[in-house]
Amino acid sequence: MQKSSQLQMICSCILHFSTDIGINIDMTQNERRAENLTAALRRAGVRMTRQREALLSILADAEDHPEATELQRRANEKVPGISLSTVYRTLSALETEGVILRHQFDGASARYEHSETQHHDHMIDVDTNEVVEFSNERIERLQAEIADAMGYEIVHHRLELYVRKKARS
Amino acid sequence: MQKSSQLQMICSCILHFSTDIGINIDMTQNERRAENLTAALRRAGVRMTRQREALLSILADAEDHPEATELQRRANEKVPGISLSTVYRTLSALETEGVILRHQFDGASARYEHSETQHHDHMIDVDTNEVVEFSNERIERLQAEIADAMGYEIVHHRLELYVRKKARS
DNA sequence: CTCCGTGCAAACAATTTGCATGGAT
DNA sequence: ATCCATGCAAATTGTTTGCACGGAG
Numbered sequence: 001m002q003k004s005s006q007l008q009m010i011c012s013c014i015l016h017f018s019t020d021i022g023i024n025i026d027m028t029q030n031e032r033r034a035e036n037l038t039a040a041l042r043r044a045g046v047r048m049t050r051q052r053e054a055l056l057s058i059l060a061d062a063e064d065h066p067e068a069t070e071l072q073r074r075a076n077e078k079v080p081g082i083s084l085s086t087v088y089r090t091l092s093a094l095e096t097e098g099v100i101l102r103h104q105f106d107g108a109s110a111r112y113e114h115s116e117t118q119h120h121d122h123m124i125d126v127d128t129n130e131v132v133e134f135s136n137e138r139i140e141r142l143q144a145e146i147a148d149a150m151g152y153e154i155v156h157h158r159l160e161l162y163v164r165k166k167a168r169s
Numbered sequence: 170m171q172k173s174s175q176l177q178m179i180c181s182c183i184l185h186f187s188t189d190i191g192i193n194i195d196m197t198q199n200e201r202r203a204e205n206l207t208a209a210l211r212r213a214g215v216r217m218t219r220q221r222e223a224l225l226s227i228l229a230d231a232e233d234h235p236e237a238t239e240l241q242r243r244a245n246e247k248v249p250g251i252s253l254s255t256v257y258r259t260l261s262a263l264e265t266e267g268v269i270l271r272h273q274f275d276g277a278s279a280r281y282e283h284s285e286t287q288h289h290d291h292m293i294d295v296d297t298n299e300v301v302e303f304s305n306e307r308i309e310r311l312q313a314e315i316a317d318a319m320g321y322e323i324v325h326h327r328l329e330l331y332v333r334k335k336a337r338s
Numbered sequence: 339c340t341c342c343g344t345g346c347a348a349a350c351a352a353t354t355t356g357c358a359t360g361g362a363t
Numbered sequence: 364a365t366c367c368a369t370g371c372a373a374a375t376t377g378t379t380t381g382c383a384c385g386g387a388g
Contacts, residue, residue, distance in 0.1 A: 047342060047387050068378080083345045088378060090343095107273065109377060123316065126324050134315055142308050143330055147292065150303070152332035155295050159328045161312055163321035216362050216367060237353085252370050257353060259368095278352065 033060035033116050040097040041090075054079040055090050059100060065111040065122075065131045105131075105160060121159040202229035202285050209266040210259075223248040224259050228269060234280040234291075234300045274300075274329060290328040 037056040041048065054075040066074070072087045091112055094100040101115045105124050111131070120135040139159065147154045206225040210217065223244040235243070241256045260281060263269040270284045274293050280300070289304040308328065316323045 049343065049387070051344075081345080084377095085346080085379080086344060092379090104273070104276065123319065123321060125321070132319065132321075134319070136311055136315055139308055139311050142305055142311075143328075146303055146305055147330055147332050148335075150292065150301065151335055152292060152294070152301075152330075153335050155331045155333050157328070157330045159312075159326070161316055161321075161326045162324045163316050164324050166317075166320055166322050218362070218368065220369075250370085253352095254354080254371080255369060261354095 030060050033114055036060075036116055037094060037099055037114065040094060040099040044093055044097050046093065050079050051075070051082045051086050052090055054082060055087065059094070059112070059114055062113065065103060065113050067109040067111045069109070071112065103158075106162070121161075123161040123163050126162050126164055199229050202283055205229075205285055206263060206268055206283065209263060209268040213262055213266050215262065219248050220244070220251045220255050221259055223251065224256065228263070228281070228283055231282065234272060234282050236278040236280045238278070240281065272327075275331065290330075292330040292332050295331050295333055 034057050037060055038048070038053075041052065041056070055071065057078070058071060058074045062071075062074075068084065068087050068091065071091070072082060072084050075082050075087070091100065091102070095102050095112075099115055100112050103111050103113070103122065105111060105122070108129075118135070119140075120133040121139075123132040123134060124130075125132070143157060144154060203226050206229055207217070207222075210221065210225070215221075224240065226247070227240055227243045231240075231243075237253065237256050237260065240260070241251055241253050244251050244256070260269065260271070264271050264281075268284055269281050272280050272282070272291065274280060274291070277298075287304070288309075289302040290308075292301040292303060293299075294301070312326060313323060
């Protein structure tokens with residue numbers, strides 16, 4: 001859906017991230033992901049059906065953050081006739097197992113991603129809806145300090161930057 | 170609804186915040202808020218009705234982050250029979266005018282607050298649903314740097330810490 | 339052969355909207 | 364006297380659930 005480019009960030013201290021990987025997908029990595037997802041469902045003690053297989057492979061391959069209907073569409077290319085209920089039920093099982101993440105950006109529908117990669121936050125391009133991942137250790141640390149200073153411990157957090165491409169200077 | 174206490178944070182650099190103000194409410198401040206809200210609606214070129222007046226005063230007085238139905242309940246104590254549609258319509262007008270903020274914490278209903286105070290982020294106690302405001306200049310700065318480094322400018326952002334009271338050590 | 343997973347349709351919850359009437363200006 | 368704002372009910376959107384059947388184990 002969206003074009004790809006290696007995005008880098010060289011902020012004063014930490015990190016960088018790539019969002020999409022264009023053409024050359026590391027199949028081994030995707031296969032490992034698919035296996036992780038399958039294992040998670042097995043662990044949950046459920047049956048492996050062909051609609052679930054399709055969904056798992058789609059999720060493992062997805063480099064973006066698709067919503068439920070989009071996942072249904074993609075999965076149906078492999079195995080026609082997968083209902084939206086099945087998509088939601090499978091997603092919810094996978095989320096419970098902790099192998100995928102569900103995001104609720106602004107007021108829109110939920111979007112999902114496999115959680116195999118390390119923790120990161122999101123920048124959402126308000127014009128294109130494209131999602132760019134990033135991570136900054138200093139922000140993480142500050143968050144923990146703030147919570148701690150107020151007598152809390154963080155269960156989880158959301159940092160979402162709604163952004164727009166800068167006009168070229 | 171929730172008990173009050175002056176919360177402070179003495180994080181390495183910046184800020185602190187109070188959530189609720191128990192009994193002694195600064196009436197002048199609340200009245201000023203109410204006027205701001207009224208002015209905003211007038212500016213929007215709409216008519217002032219008694220249901221809107223009730224809502225505005227409720228919003229101005231609210232020191233927490235109530236949801237639409239809660240606002241309706243409170244407003245109905247002043248003026249009975251305010252419908253939920255009216256609440257939503259008024260909230261949406263006020264949000265357009267920029268005098269209130271709408272938050273969508275996790276999967277729950279939207280919650281609102283007047284935006285007269287300076288910008289801040291939120292900590293949500295996952296056990297009590299209580300919301301604590303905080304603000305940290307360093308985090309803000311880092312966010313801007315990150316967006317900038319990736320060629321974006323921030324339109325708005327959400328930083329939400331879902332937290333739990335620490336077990337006493 | 340036993341149940342779990344599925345598709346379908348209906349149920350849901352939060353929010354929005356169409357419409358006729360009442361009220362602010 | 365205008366025409367906007369209201370209340371009500373119906374529509375919408377995204378997601379969940381009840382039920383009877385089919386397929387995984």
